[in-house]
Amino acid sequence: MNKIESIGSVVRYHRKKAGLTQKQLATLAGVGKTAVFDIEKGKKTVRLNTLTAILSILNIHLIVQSPLMDQYYHDEGSE
Amino acid sequence: MNKIESIGSVVRYHRKKAGLTQKQLATLAGVGKTAVFDIEKGKKTVRLNTLTAILSILNIHLIVQSPLMDQYYHDEGSE
DNA sequence: AATATTTTCCCTTTATAGCAGTAATATATA
């Protein structure tokens, strides 16, 4: 149940486990090395696509949760 | 288990349920009306803090998931 | 220890997110 606020340390942990340097991860994700550094450092003003590009390489997923999601599935499914 | 890709329609659904206009939601979240419009339209290059400001008002949470998360909790907890 | 590698933090440039206005279209309400 990790929240998005801790995404920086999660990214770093996964990157280390994958045996990648920041530069390598950046290249794989198609972003600059600064982006990886900034995200691990906890920068919140990164762009969503930049973040998801990095998460995708590390097999990390962002899941949307809310009390209304069940209702959302029901309503959206029937349209 | 909604993925981040569908965040636009999720935001719109929740906003409607909350009885808010895009402008009202934008004001509550402290962002411009364009940001709400763009996100609902599916724009991916929004900034993370802009998105989370909006999600926070609607009580929507982004959860971080991965196969290594259990291990992450264990390792991080003991440090 | 020395050396190599990586990370952190500068810098400058470029691209664009986000803003407020405005107007047109669409939707809802009378």
Add this chain to the structure above:
DNA sequence: TATATATTACTGCTATAAAGGGAAAATATT
């Protein structure tokens, strides 16, 4: 139907994210 409200979609402007280069600081390796 008319009319109010909301959404969409432009504008021009400002702030800043991201890239890449480089160098110091921190880590890792020999």
